[in-house]
Amino acid sequence: MELKITHVTTYRYDQPVAYALQQLRLVPRSAHGQTVLNWQTSITGGTKQVSFDDQFVNHTDLVKADPGTTEIRIVSEGLVDVEDKAGVIGPHRGYAPLWLFENTTKQTDPGPNIRNLARNISAETSAMDPLDRLHQLSNTIRENVAYETGRTDSETTAEASLTAGHGVCQDHAQIMITAARLMGHPARYISGYLMMNDRVDQDASHAWCEVWTETLGWVGFDVSNGIAPDARYVRVATGRDYRDAAPIMGIRHGAGNESLQVSLQVQQ
Numbered sequence: 001m002e003l004k005i006t007h008v009t010t011y012r013y014d015q016p017v018a019y020a021l022q023q024l025r026l027v028p029r030s031a032h033g034q035t036v037l038n039w040q041t042s043i044t045g046g047t048k049q050v051s052f053d054d055q056f057v058n059h060t061d062l063v064k065a066d067p068g069t070t071e072i073r074i075v076s077e078g079l080v081d082v083e084d085k086a087g088v089i090g091p092h093r094g095y096a097p098l099w100l101f102e103n104t105t106k107q108t109d110p111g112p113n114i115r116n117l118a119r120n121i122s123a124e125t126s127a128m129d130p131l132d133r134l135h136q137l138s139n140t141i142r143e144n145v146a147y148e149t150g151r152t153d154s155e156t157t158a159e160a161s162l163t164a165g166h167g168v169c170q171d172h173a174q175i176m177i178t179a180a181r182l183m184g185h186p187a188r189y190i191s192g193y194l195m196m197n198d199r200v201d202q203d204a205s206h207a208w209c210e211v212w213t214e215t216l217g218w219v220g221f222d223v224s225n226g227i228a229p230d231a232r233y234v235r236v237a238t239g240r241d242y243r244d245a246a247p248i249m250g251i252r253h254g255a256g257n258e259s260l261q262v263s264l265q266v267q268q
Contacts, residue, residue, distance in 0.1 A: 015256030020065035022250035025237040026076040027059040039078030087228030089218035101186035111159035118182035172223035186212040195232040
């Protein structure tokens with residue numbers, strides 16, 4: 001399936017910017033059942049300083065705000081051909097060793113509720129195949145953490161979201177990553193795009209997770225939608241948690257307020 005993606009991010013400032021630096025992870029790669037047919041990123045109000053692959057093989061661009069600008073607009077768009085692999089990514093590759101995805105981070109540090117979740121799932125599914133146990137974990141998270149926008153943010157931890165009982169795709173993914181690691185599986189965060197069945201226009205990119213199993217290697221789980229990623233999903237960046245794979249992160253110095261607007265279209 002060929003997917004056409006247009007992702008527009010606009011930062012506006014009520015005063016000219018003294019200094020701002022943005023880190024972009026917006027370029028998908030040809031691998032794991034997807035082929036990038038064409039892709040380009042254009043920037044106004046800022047200038048690309050350097051491009052490199054990070055430790056997770058994410059294409060990364062650093063963009064510095066032009067002196068005195070009041071708006072930075074980033075348009076990342078292209079065409080990607082995706083194969084339905086039923087969520088199976090397969091063998092581990094890249095610079096980061098597999099054991100790195102067993103380690104906790106600030107956002108995936110387990111508290112008592114996630115420890116109880118992992119313990120209960122392990123006990124209830126002890127006779128199951130590991131893949132079935134992970135599907136049960138995903139289903140349980142989806143049942144207990146309602147999808148609600150505006151209740152969490154990029155700093156919300158997995159434990160906090162599970163405790164509150166609400167979150168978005170980022171939170172669902174981080175809860176599953178944290179619990180899967182407690183159950184003995186390396187797990188990682190994926191940011192990317194999903195073609196929705198009922199709309200073209202979206203206001204955010206998507207996130208899911210992948211968990212390592214001995215038999216299949218990496219396997220994807222979209223907790224928010226209760227399915228395995230298929231040909232509607234485009235992988236862009238990966239990491240231990242949201243911060244490792246965030247589409248755009250940055251720093252800014254100077255007075256004034258900043259506003260952010262995101263416009264996204266994913267279609268055939």
